[in-house]
Amino acid sequence: MDWEGQKVAEQLMQIMLVVFAIGAFVTGYVVGSFELMLYIYAGGVILTTLITIPNWPFFNRHPLKWLDPSEAEKHPKPQVTTSVSKKKPIKK
Amino acid sequence: MHSFGYRANALLTFAITILAVMCAIASFSDNFNSPSPTSQVQVLNINWFRNKPDGDDEVSMTMNISADLQSLFTWNTKQVFVFLAAEYKTRKNSLNQVSLWDGIIPAKEHAKFYIHTTNKYRFVDQGSNLRERDFNMTLHWHVMPKTGKMFADKIVMTGFRLPQAYR
Numbered sequence: 001m002d003w004e005g006q007k008v009a010e011q012l013m014q015i016m017l018v019v020f021a022i023g024a025f026v027t028g029y030v031v032g033s034f035e036l037m038l039y040i041y042a043g044g045v046i047l048t049t050l051i052t053i054p055n056w057p058f059f060n061r062h063p064l065k066w067l068d069p070s071e072a073e074k075h076p077k078p079q080v081t082t083s084v085s086k087k088k089p090i091k092k
Numbered sequence: 093m094h095s096f097g098y099r100a101n102a103l104l105t106f107a108i109t110i111l112a113v114m115c116a117i118a119s120f121s122d123n124f125n126s127p128s129p130t131s132q133v134q135v136l137n138i139n140w141f142r143n144k145p146d147g148d149d150e151v152s153m154t155m156n157i158s159a160d161l162q163s164l165f166t167w168n169t170k171q172v173f174v175f176l177a178a179e180y181k182t183r184k185n186s187l188n189q190v191s192l193w194d195g196i197i198p199a200k201e202h203a204k205f206y207i208h209t210t211n212k213y214r215f216v217d218q219g220s221n222l223r224e225r226d227f228n229m230t231l232h233w234h235v236m237p238k239t240g241k242m243f244a245d246k247i248v249m250t251g252f253r254l255p256q257a258y259r
Contacts, residue, residue: 006093013103021110029121032167034238041114045107053099 005059020044030034118168119240125166130201130242131159131247133176133229139210141258149222150245151215151254155191157231158206164235165200172197173234179248180227189230225254 001009018040028037093099139152157176164172175194182188192211199205232246 001094008093009099010102013099015108017103017107017110021114025114025117029118029167034118034167037118038112046105048107049147053096055096068154083107084162 002062002064003053004062009052009059013048016044016048016051019046050073109203112176113118113259115239116161119182119237121166122166122240125252127161127245128162129159129161129163129245130160131157131220131231131249133157133249134158135230135252136208136253138259141255143165143220143258144216147192147220149217152210153211153215154208155192156190156206159204159231161197161203161233164205164233166237168237168239169200170236170238171199173236175232177232178227178252180221180225182219182225183221188217190217190241191231223252223258224256227252227254 021044024037025038025046026041028034093102108259133198134156135153135157137154139154141151142149144150155176159174161172161174173194173196176192178190178192180188191213191214193207193209194212195207229249229252230246231249232243232244235246236242
């Protein structure tokens with residue numbers, strides 16, 4: 001799952017659960033059945049699980065574009081000059 | 093959200109949090125119900141009335157109990173426990189409560205009932221104070237919700253009196 005996919009999955013999960021919760025509560029309250037509310041919400045949780053947990057191709061539409069290796073070789077990583085500068089010079 | 097396990101954990105946690113909120117709101121919604129229960133008790137007959145050998149009074153009676161508790165039921169009600177108590181005052185105790193009958197109402201359909209019965213539990217006083225005693229019949233109930241706090245209330249029916257003599 002790429003970065004964009006992770007963001008979409010999280011938002012989709014939150015929105016779906018909240019929408020199902022509101023729908024379940026309103027339906028249960030109007031019908032007067034606590035059990036119906038629980039069943040609708042349980043169905044919503046299962047559906048949300050199926051949609052947002054597996055790594056569907058849908059979540060992999062924005063792959064990271066790495067530099068080509070040959071391109072990287074042309075511009076070598078600047079070498080940090082690590083001599084003695086890391087440690088604080090002890091006062092003499 | 094980068095792995096299967098993290099997504100599953102996030103979903104489960106959030107789903108259960110929302111469920112808790114739904115239960116809290118369901119419990120709160122019970123406040124919008126203003127019940128108007130009614131009840132009536134008739135004492136048809138004093139079957140016997142005696143002073144036991146240990147000195148305590150005991151009475152047996154036949155009663156008609158009718159009640160309509162349907163308005164106590166909401167969508168968040170699991171069951172209602174109901175009991176009928178005889179309540180009276182004696183010189184020693186300002187309130188005596190003797191449970192005479194009880195029942196569990198599992199559903200709204202059974203909440204309107206009419207029962208012809210003798211006292212299910214023995215009506216015994218701690219002493220010999222029952223002759224010519226005025227008493228109240230009080231119908232108590234405890235509403236057990238599916239989620240939330242249990243609550244109780246009662247209806248007091250006055251104007252009952254025990255006979256003057258043992259029989």
